[in-house]
Amino acid sequence: IRAMKAGRAFFGDPFSYDPDGTMDLCTAEGFPMGRVVVTDRASHDVSVDLTGVPASATVRLLQGEIREGVTGYLDVNYLRDEFLTAPIVGGVFSDTVTIDTTLPCFVRVEVDDQGTASGFTNPLHFFTSVPSAGVPGPRVAAAVGDVTVTYADEFTLTGLDYTPGSPVTRLVVSGDEETPGLGELHINTGVLGAPDGVIGGGFTVNDYQNGVLTLVGMTGAGSSVEILWGATDVLPGAPRVEHLALSTGRPNPFGAGTVAELALPAPASVFLEVLDVAGRRIRLLADERLDAGVHRMAWDGRDSSGRAVANGVYFFRLRSGGEVLTSKAVRIR
Structure with missing residues (x-):
């Protein structure tokens, strides 16, 4: 239990609650609790949605520091600890909070009913870069620049680099495909739209529909995928050109x-x-x-x-x- 509250472990079922209700945390981008979000954004809005909550209960928001490179800690340095004030109506609680994500942190919610702990959510993690241990497929999420990585399977994320530019914008995703040919990524391209190039994978699926790029099939361990928007790029350090x-x-x-x-x-x-x-x-x-x-x-x-x-x-x-x-x-x- 202490490991879960310290953001270091997860429930098997992240949604069951006490046992007649549900608990959920979710970012505005659609990342649910249990995800590890790599982000370059200074803040994220997180919705808190609970059902089956007694009218007499209190809902407490906790934001804890993540100590990258430190193993085994259970005593959390809390950056934020407050009771949420939205009303409980018919057993339903709903609120949205803005979380400062400039430091590696996790967020979770606890419910207490008249001094008795009723339950707590899984944590939702935020990192400013990919953690050194990588992020396993089911928990991969990212919000960098204009794009979001919304889903990964059979793929452990080890690196993420977004470079905006004119005329070329680049997203480089690095990682280890767990089962050859089955690694999968879904990338919401936002205002950038359809990419002009996808380089570096042995894809069996490379499909863009409704603002989402779906890639299936990488190149095993040490895979790297480069996604380009904008057709041209002047290469730095290139030798002097004498002819076309x-x-x-x-x-x-x-x-x-x-x-x-x-x-x-x-x-x-x-x-x-x-x-x-x-x-x-x-x-x-x-x-x-x-x-x-x-x-x-x-x-x-x-x-x-x-x-x-x-x-x-x-x-x-x-x-x-x-x-x-x-x-x-x-x-x-």
């Missing part, structure tokens, strides 16, 4: 996504498209003016309607400054 150039797709052959590099000796307008073997345009990747240098162009293996293309040979075709260059990419899923 276009690389083949990398990786090649590819499964879920591939990236071509184009090199510009001077600022220029570029028109980059993906063609099938019959010369039909599959996707327009760029129609813009770019600075001199080496740029990365990501293609997620989908056509202009968002449908995954079939296995086969495809071509990048670059037009710039009166020159036309082509390179090849082979899709094998």
Whole structure:
């Protein structure tokens, strides 16, 4: 019991309560208690919803410090300890509190009825970076930048890096796939919408629908997935470019996504498209003016309607400054 109250253990059933009611904590993003939330946000709203609560009960909110790297502690340093004041109506209690998440912490709720402890919730954890031990699949949650990681299975999260930018925004998710081919991630992309490239996995599923990117099938232990929004990126530290150039797709052959590099000796307008073997345009990747240098162009293996293309040979075709260059990419899923 002390370990549970110290945020170091979990109930087998997180929702049963006393035994005729329920207890629930949930963030505004939809992360329920029991999750470990990796976040770069200064605060999160957490809803407290209880049923079967006696009218005479009190509801107490506790926020405890997480001591990363310290094992075995049971005495908690509480950052916040207060009684919630929302009314209990017909045995139902509902309230929303704002939690400071600038420090690693956990939040839980206790119910007391006239001096007798009636129950307490599972903790909801918040970290500013992925904890050193990683986060096992069932408890993975993240809110970084404009995206949220809402679900993971057969996948232990070990790293998360979100880099906003113009023209490219990146999310890199690292971890260990527990059963080869079965690792699964769901990522809500928010205002960023459909990604322009997903690189690094051996995906059997790479599907974007209704604002959620679903990936199934990683590359085992040490998997890393890079998700890109925005088609181009000037590579830092690249050597001086002497002439227009276009690389083949990398990786090649590819499964879920591939990236071509184009090199510009001077600022220029570029028109980059993906063609099938019959010369039909599959996707327009760029129609813009770019600075001199080496740029990365990501293609997620989908056509202009968002449908995954079939296995086969495809071509990048670059037009710039009166020159036309082509390179090849082979899709094998």
